[in-house]
Amino acid sequence: MxxxxxxxxxxxxxxxxxxxxxxxxxxxxxxxxxxxxxxxxxxxxxxxxxxxxxxxxxxxxxxxxxxxxxxxxxxxxxxxxxxxxxxxxxxxxxxxxxxxxxxxxxxxxxxxxxxxxxxxxxxxxxxxxxxxxxxxxxxxxxxxxxxxxxxxxxxxxxxxxxxxxxxxxxxxxDLRACSLSIIQPENSVYMHRFLNTLKPKVNAKAAIFPDSINISDQKHVRTLYDFDHIFTAPLHGFDGADHYYEQCSSKFFIRDIAIxxxxxxxxxxxxxxxxxxxxxxxxxxxxxxxxxxxxxxxxxxxxxxxxxxxxxxxxxxxxxxxx
Structure with a gap:
């Protein structure tokens, strides 16, 4: 169209x-x-x-x-x-x-x-x-x-x-492009806002599921990309952030939309x-x-x-x- x-x-x-x-x-x-x-x-x-x-x-x-x-x-x-x-x-x-x-x-x-x-x-x-x-x-x-x-x-x-x-x-x-965009200094307010709520959730989860989540990995999280690479991807069966983005970006699925x-x-x-x-x-x-x-x-x-x-x-x- x-x-x-x-x-x-x-x-x-x-x-x-x-x-x-x-x-x-x-x-x-x-x-x-x-x-x-x-x-x-x-x-x-x-x-x-x-x-x-x-x-x-x-x-x-x-x-x-x-x-x-x-x-x-x-x-x-x-x-x-x-x-x-x-x-x-x-x-x-x-x-x-x-x-x-x-x-x-x-x-x-x-x-x-x-x-x-x-x-x-x-x-x-x-x-x-x-x-x-x-x-x-x-x-x-x-x-x-x-x-x-x-x-x-x-x-x-x-x-x-x-x-x-x-x-x-x-x-x-394109999840990867957006993850890299939000790292830019002019977008830091959004990234920190997301991380400020995501990190406490990881802390709460780690207390219940210590075998699934290593809370010490938090120290490596500086960006949303880091969060996805260290936590989102492995928790949901992806090899890393790039694999997660590739498997989940809607641009790879729109071809078959039928409505x-x-x-x-x-x-x-x-x-x-x-x-x-x-x-x-x-x-x-x-x-x-x-x-x-x-x-x-x-x-x-x-x-x-x-x-x-x-x-x-x-x-x-x-x-x-x-x-």
Whole structure:
């Protein structure tokens, strides 16, 4: 499908760059009016996933959106809540699931979540398929977007026909390129923010699973690449960071996506270099469309004029999912 490049700018003048456009919503946006009902499901390895359901204002909806959050996020991040609130108002039930260890309680096994753990997303989807929905839509942000695209590619033409389309934002489709990008000095604020929450989780895990995690390895972790190489990769069966990135980057799976899918990435995303996206492959794809915005940052997309508390990304999602 053709690459769609938006000519007009999204953000207000007082958020002049990708860093501010990413950080401002994360720090200062407050979403009210979303009420979750939590469901816990058991995984095949006797772990658990926490699923947060929020229902449409008009009861009895037959349409469900499954939302996947980003690295070290959860169902209460502003980009999830804002999306859920708007979709609920327009007749969609929403299921925002929390990756292992992200729902407020540490998961039970030595493993965590990672960028390619589609077996957990599949478990969530199978749970939803057991409900009385006629249409299911997938929506992902950042890491959750990569996970969604990888899942769609793996499923290909065998995807359940109730899953109608998918929309993803700010997707690191090349995990290695993004891991190396976040090492750059201008991106240190994001890397340290991620490491500041990942490291305590490793400490907690090491106390329970000392044979699986050597806490002394923490001293070698200076970057997100180091963390993935020392902890993420071996805990999840990969030979190292590069092997993990190669096996889990969604750019290697998009060829087989068989349902209408839209990827929205900002050209000034500080975490996902635009040139790391497989633009030519997407341009030639029959089912996947890439929308390149001039600005918006990483999972930001605050418009210059905010009407009824709705962000640009949420308006685009409602348009796409309502087609």
């Amino acid at each position: 053709p690459l769609i490049e938006t000519a007009s700018k999204i953000s207000p003048y007082w958020l002049p760059n990708g860093h501010l456009q990413s950080i401002y919503p994360a720090l200062f946006r407050s979403i009210k009016g979303v009420f979750y009902h939590r469901e816990r499901i058991v995984t095949p390895d006797e772990d658990f996933l926490d699923l947060d359901w929020s229902y449409a204002k008009s009861p009895g909806s037959k349409k469900l959106v499954i939302l996947s959050h980003g690295l070290e996020g959860n169902s209460t991040r502003q980009y999830i809540l804002g999306m859920v609130r708007l979709l609920n108002q327009h007749g969609f039930d929403c299921l925002a699931w929390n990756f292992r260890g992200c729902g407020g309680e540490m998961n039970k096994t030595a493993r965590f979540y990672h960028s390619g753990a589609t077996e957990d997303l599949d478990l969530v989807i199978q749970n939803a398929l057991g409900k009385d929905y006629e249409q299911i839509h997938l929506l992902g942000f950042s890491l959750g977007g990569n996970l969604t695209l990888k899942y769609l590619g793996e499923s290909g033409v065998h995807l359940n026909p109730k899953i109608k389309n998918a929309l993803v934002f700010s997707v690191p489709m 209408p899918t839209m990827v929205i990435n900002a050209k000034n995303d500080p975490i996902v270099p635009f040139e790391s996206l497989p633009i030519e492959e997407l341009r030639a794809h029959a089912n996947v469309c890439l929308v390149a915005t001039q600005d918006g940052g990483h999972c930001g997309f605050r418009p210059a004029r905010v009407k009824n508390g709705v962000y640009w990304s949420e308006e685009r999602a409602l348009e796409f999912l309502s087609r």
